[in-house]
Every structure is written in structure tokens, then in C-alpha cells.
Amino acid sequence: MVEVPPARADLAPRVVRPLDEHAAAVLALAGPLPTVTAPLAQAAGRALAVDVRSGVDLPPWDSSAMDGYAVRAADLRPGAVLDVVDDVPAGDTREVTVPDGAVTRIMTGAPVPSGADAVLPVELTDGGTARVRVDDVVAPGAHVRHRGEDVRAGDVVLRAGDVLGAGAVGLLAATGHAHVAVHARPRVAVLSTGSELVPPGTPLRHGQIHESNGPQLAAAAAAAGAEVVLLAAVRDDVDGVRAALADAAARADVVVTTGGVSVGAYDVVRDALLAGGRAELVHVRMQPGKPQAVAVLPDGTPVLGLPGNPVSCFVSFEVFVRPLLRRMLGASDVHRRRLTASVPDALSSPAGRRQLLRARLDWTGGTPVAVPVGGPGSHLLGALARADALIDVPEDVTHVAAGDAVTVIDLREHDA
Numbered sequence: 001m002v003e004v005p006p007a008r009a010d011l012a013p014r015v016v017r018p019l020d021e022h023a024a025a026v027l028a029l030a031g032p033l034p035t036v037t038a039p040l041a042q043a044a045g046r047a048l049a050v051d052v053r054s055g056v057d058l059p060p061w062d063s064s065a066m067d068g069y070a071v072r073a074a075d076l077r078p079g080a081v082l083d084v085v086d087d088v089p090a091g092d093t094r095e096v097t098v099p100d101g102a103v104t105r106i107m108t109g110a111p112v113p114s115g116a117d118a119v120l121p122v123e124l125t126d127g128g129t130a131r132v133r134v135d136d137v138v139a140p141g142a143h144v145r146h147r148g149e150d151v152r153a154g155d156v157v158l159r160a161g162d163v164l165g166a167g168a169v170g171l172l173a174a175t176g177h178a179h180v181a182v183h184a185r186p187r188v189a190v191l192s193t194g195s196e197l198v199p200p201g202t203p204l205r206h207g208q209i210h211e212s213n214g215p216q217l218a219a220a221a222a223a224a225g226a227e228v229v230l231l232a233a234v235r236d237d238v239d240g241v242r243a244a245l246a247d248a249a250a251r252a253d254v255v256v257t258t259g260g261v262s263v264g265a266y267d268v269v270r271d272a273l274l275a276g277g278r279a280e281l282v283h284v285r286m287q288p289g290k291p292q293a294v295a296v297l298p299d300g301t302p303v304l305g306l307p308g309n310p311v312s313c314f315v316s317f318e319v320f321v322r323p324l325l326r327r328m329l330g331a332s333d334v335h336r337r338r339l340t341a342s343v344p345d346a347l348s349s350p351a352g353r354r355q356l357l358r359a360r361l362d363w364t365g366g367t368p369v370a371v372p373v374g375g376p377g378s379h380l381l382g383a384l385a386r387a388d389a390l391i392d393v394p395e396d397v398t399h400v401a402a403g404d405a406v407t408v409i410d411l412r413e414h415d416a
């Protein structure tokens with residue numbers, strides 16, 4: 001006969017707290033990781049450890065914005081014919097001077113010769129190469145990008161804590177930085193638990209499901225800037241989970257588990273965490289995501305035990321794990337953007353639990369409308385992929401009328 005372990009009502013979550021309090025407790029588990037020097041090619045998605053100044057003016061010299069002729073605007077009259085004395089393509093490193101009454105050809109991105117104060121686009125001429133006929137005039141300064149008008153040498157162009165998006169990487173390159181001081185990326189080990197789990201690709205037997213929280217969390221952690229170690233799911237066995245936790249901790253700065261944190265007889269993450277190290281079982285006043293575990297293993301590695309229901313796991317990552325990972329990454333702003341949106345239909349929400357409802361933002365009317373997707377059930381994976389926001393209904397609100405404003409957490413990724 002199989003010996004059934006007792007349901008652990010004695011180990012049921014005892015710490016009851018609101019979402020913000022739990023999020024603060026999680027955020028306190030780790031600070032920004034040490035500074036490393038990264039080549040620019042590996043800088044995207046990481047946070048700067050120091051303020052960065054420009055090494056050069058941008059543009060570094062007066063530069064042409066158009067293909068045409070470098071001219072003195074005062075020499076231009078419709079019908080005038082001027083000598084073309086030189087040809088200045090982009091990349092020409094000579095210091096060219098234009099004599100009075102003459103012009104040079106010039107291309108976009110080439111340095112404007114001294115003596116010229118404007119660029120006459122080729123479309124306003126006959127396009128001549130030895131002599132050029134002026135068909136129309138331009139004002140002094142036209143189509144010249146002046147030295148330093150964008151960025152001045154010595155300007156602080158990015159701040160410590162900025163997470164580097166594509167625009168920032170471009171700016172760092174343009175201002176002369178081949179390497180940057182960034183924080184190390186957090187290494188996250190993801191461990192799913194549950195004897196019902198089989199890898200995707202494996203045919204399901206009765207009672208089995210595909211392991212989906214691990215891949216989901218790995219994708220979310222990578223998008224948050226972490227390096228991910230996705231471990232094979234482990235069965236509901238305390239010793240097996242303890243061994244897997246130790247292995248995970250040896251390979252990561254933080255371990256994220258899913259499943260096994262509730263009050264069931266086989267909720268072994270709870271038991272494994274309580275048996276080894278400092279651990280806290282929490283009942284967070286939220287929906288979904290009520291049961292949570294937080295622990296610090298004997299080697300000092302923090303463990304976040306998320307609930308197994310896929311939507312609970314997704315939402316728990318968003319509000320607890322992602323801010324911690326962003327903090328470890330060194331980001332000055334660890335939170336998602338929040339928006340105010342209206343709801344198309346009335347909503348109800350349980351008293352005393354902060355509800356985070358998956359929604360899709362509809363922008364067709366110009367201002368955002370948060371349309372709930374997938375219903376409140378925390379097993380409803382079908383619509384998860386369509387959600388790009390979470391409607392955040394406070395604990396004390398039980399009813400939201402159609403058309404009312406709500407706060408939403410914007411799940412779309414933004415360049416920093």
C-alpha cells in the first residue's frame with residue numbers, strides 16, 4: 001500500500017499580508033549585482049552602473065543634411081551659375097575651404113567646408129559637376145547640422161540605472177563607447193514541481209499535463225534581463241525537491257519554483273523549504289497568486305516559491321519576481337508602467353483581495369480600454385497569450401461600473 005503523507009494544515013500559510021507588503025519583502029532579498037565591463041554588443045537589456053558622458057560633440061563637425069552643394073547663401077540668385085571647385089563625399093577627412101563665389105559638391109553626412117554656410121539641395125540646381133546653375137535659393141544655415149547641436153562632449157548622456165534599449169546602445173556607440181560599465185545579469189534557475197508534469201512533446205497519459213510554467217517563467221525572466229537555467233521538472237518528493245533546490249542554487253543567484261506551495265498533502269516545495277533554511281509561507285491577499293513561499297537557502301540563495309496554477313504563476317512573476325530581477329540587474333526603475341484605462345463592462349471583485357485581471361488594451365478610440373480576457377480562473381491558459389495588461393482592482397473595491405477608470409499594469413516591453 002502506498003503511504004499517503006498527511007495534509008499539512010499545520011503548515012498552511014500563516015503570514016497573511018497585502019500584495020505591496022509581500023512585494024517589498026521579496027524586493028528586500030537582493031540588491032544590484034556587481035559591476036562588470038561589457039562590450040557594447042552585449043550591453044542591450046542591461047543597466048548602467050555609472051553615469052556615462054559623451055566623448056565627442058554630436059555632430060562632431062558641421063555636417064551636411066542633404067546631397068547638393070556647399071554654398072555661401074549670399075551668393076545665391078535664381079539663374080546664377082557658380083564654379084564647382086571640389087567634391088566632398090561622406091568620409092572625406094580633408095579640411096576643405098570654399099572660395100567666395102564658388103561652391104563644392106557635398107553629400108549627406110560630409111563635413112561642410114569652411115567658407116560655406118548652407119547646403120543647396122541638388123534638386124534646386126541643374127546638378128552640374130564643373131559649373132552649377134542655381135534654380136532656387138536657400139537661407140544661411142539651411143541643411144547644415146551644426147557641431148554639438150545634438151550632444152556636447154562631456155554631457156551626461158545616460159544615467160546609472162538606465163536599462164539600455166536600442167536607442168541607448170546607438171547613443172553609446174555614437175559617443176565613442178566601445179565598452180560600458182553595467183551590472184551583471186541575474187542568473188535565475190527555474191524549477192517546476194509536480195508528478196503530473198511531462199515535457200511538451202511527450203504524449204499525455206491520463207492524469208498528466210505538459211509542463212508549461214517552466215518555459216513560461218524562463219521566457220519572462222529572459223525578457224526581464226536575466227540569464228535563465230531551466231531545470232527539468234521534479235516529482236512531488238521532498239528529498240528530490242531538496243536536491244533539485246541545492247542544484248539550482250549552485251547555478252544561480254535566485255531560484256524560482258512553481259507548484260507545491262499550497263496546503264495539499266503533496267505540496268512538497270513548502271515542506272522542502274521549511275525543512276532547509278529560513279522560509280516563510282505567505283497568504284497574499286490577492287487573486288490570483290494567494291499562496292506564496294519565500295526562503296533563503298543555507299548558502300544564502302533566495303528562493304521564490306510561486307503557485308502552480310499557470311495564471312497565478314504568470315501574475316506572481318510579474319508583481320514579485322520581475323521587480324526583484326530588475327533590482328538585481330541594477331535598473332533604477334524596477335516597476336512596469338501603469339496606465340489609466342476604462343473598462344468596457346462592469347467588473348466584480350472579491351472583497352479583501354486585490355484582483356489582477358488579465359486584459360488586452362484596445363487603443364482604437366485613442367484612449368486605452370482594458371478588455372478582460374480569459375476570465376478570472378487561474379487555470380485558464382487559453383487567453384494568456386492575448387493579455388498585454390493586468391487590471392489592478394484594489395482590495396476594498398468589489399464593483400467597477402462599465403466605463404469606469406481603472407489602473408492597469410502595462411505588460412508591453414518598452415525600450416528604456
Ligand SMILES: Nc1nc2c(c(=O)[nH]1)N[C@H]1C(S)=C(S)[C@@H](COP(=O)(O)OP(=O)(O)OC[C@H]3O[C@@H](n4cnc5c(N)ncnc54)[C@H](O)[C@@H]3O)O[C@H]1N2
Pocket residue numbers: 192193194196197209210211212213214258259260261262263264267288289290291306307308309310312378
Ligand atoms: N484546500 C486548498 N486548496 C487550495 C488552496 C487553498 O487555499 N486551500 N489554494 C488554491 C490556490 S489559490 C492555488 S493558486 C493553488 C496553488 O497550489 P500549489 O502552488 O500547491 O500548486 P499545485 O497544487 O502544485 O498546482 C496547481 C495547479 O497548477 C498545475 N501546475 C503546477 N505546476 C505546473 C506547471 N509547471 N505547468 C503547468 N501546470 C502546472 C497543477 O497541475 C495544478 O492543476 O492551490 C489551490 N488549492
Ligand code: MOO
Pocket residue numbers: 286287288289290291307309312378
Ligand atoms: O491564488 Mo490562486 O493563485 O487564485 O489560483
